[in-house]
Amino acid sequence: MSCNKENKLVAIVDDDDSVRGTLQELLRSAGFPSQGFDSAEAFLTSGNQQQTACLITDIRMPGMSGLELQARLNAERCKIPTIFITAHGDEEMRFQALRAGAVEFLPKPFDDEILIESVRAALDR
């Protein structure tokens, strides 16, 4: 299965409601519509992978982690530009994410300019 990116949808996967919600608000203020998912599983079962032009995901979540989600999408040949946001990312994790094709790896809390630039870059691909 592969995915086309005709729609410029941004998907946000984070189990923390307030982080996910405020992130959606931030993107909306920058003019990017987004959709939130509270787990990797919820995103995978939503069927929205095809329309997703940019994925912002937390790494540590109950159930499937962000890195596992990335691996899963890669395995499905659904290469979505992915921005990782994490509160406790170490270098090894960062390296693993970037090697698997992540476009950005941001520690929480992050600078809004950097995030929005990354999203814009991902959508412009």
Place this chain on the structure above:
Amino acid sequence: MHWTKQQGIPLALRYGLALVSVGAALGVSLAFTHFNLPQPFSAFALSAIAITFWYAGTAPGILAAVLSSIVRDYLFESNTSTESRLLFDLVFLVFAFLMTRVARVRNQLELRVAERTAALTELNDNLKREIVKHHQVEAELRLSEAYLAEAQKLSHTGSWAWSPSSGEIRYWSEECYRVQGFDPKGGLPRYEEFFQSVHPDDQARIAEVIERAVRGREDFEFDYRIIHTGGEIIDARSFGHPIFDPSGDLVEYVGTIIDVTDRRQAEKERERLREAQADLAHASRMTTMGELTASLAHEVNQPITAVINGASTCIRWLTRDDPDLGEAREAASGVIRNAKRAADIINRIRSISKKGESKRQLVNVNELIGEMIALLRNEANRYSISIRSDLDIGLPEVMADSVQVQQVMMNLIMNSIDAMKDVDRARELVIRSRREEDQYLMISVSDSGVGLPSEQANQIFDAFFTTKSHGLGMGLRISRSIVESHGGRLWAANNSPHGASFSFTVPIPIGVPEQRSKPSNAHTNV
């Protein structure tokens, strides 16, 4: 017939006495005549009559008089005239008559003496009995006093009596002397002496307590210190109770002095032990919190990320070409909400890290569980463990130290997380709250981990027992002592097919109403 002494003497002897006495008078008179001395038979005969009357009674006395008369008439005065004989006979007769009177009076006297003697003897017997009884009572009293003294010694309690009007100490038991440090040989202490033996810092205070009680005619009670002559300081407590006479006047105070030094010492020891336990519990909490640092940092980091997101959003709405104040306000409210959440988390961490005395108050166990889940959710996330809570929301509140109860929950949850870290099956932690019969609440933490170490199942609550490479092995030991100090129980059991459950109970205080009887389940999947 009067009782007389003579009745005890045989009849023959009594009449014999008449014969013998008159015979003796005759013999002595003949002897006088033989030696040509004046013949005194009449005088001897009178004596014989008198003796016979006296010792042998009336009838033998009359016999003696008749005999005397015959003897005198025929042996000594045979040649005298009939008138002279008659005169002598008359004299004997009158004498005999007088002697009968004398004998009667004597008999009456003797009777009275006998009666009096009998009365006195009875009185004497009574007195003797009284004395025996008195001795018995005295012995009983001495025994009772000895028992009392022993009891006073054992309980370190002395008793006293004191007259407020004269200021005089009226009674001071042996134990009072010992406790107050006085020499019993010195007699009853004076009131001033009592005060001199009191610690200078306590004198004014107890003087005031006593004065106030006397003024109000009521009981008093005070703690004070005594300085013995050797410098030893005794902790004492005194109670006093006023005694009134029938007209309602205050007569005296009676009371006790108790040496509470040992008790106070034991209390201090217990206090030190409690402090040591609290220190240990705190140290254990801090160790656990140390293990949680990464998770707690993450937990605080989440709302801070949200705050920064919200603030950035707000600025973006304001700095657009056409600023949108409504959106900006909305974003700013989000900032406040999330900043509060961060503060709440920090407060939660601070309250459990706080070192303080045990404070018991009515707490809602379900709320404590909720807070603990919030604190440990991230730690569970780290190991892909889902936490589910299954709470009976109708539970009554219980008297507990919330920090300590949370410490127990934290220890159990951390143990469960540890037990599931390396298992491949679904990792699920379930926290339940239930009402157990009528007197207890039960909180249990179940996991799908490795289960209890089968061979050491009974050792898991021992101090320093641990299967972990980190930690002191104090967690369960401390948890158990916390639960027991609350009057509950903590135990562990294996689950089927795998995992373990740790459960503890907390007693429901009497008289606390149930909030709602309808049990309901709340699920929190993390």
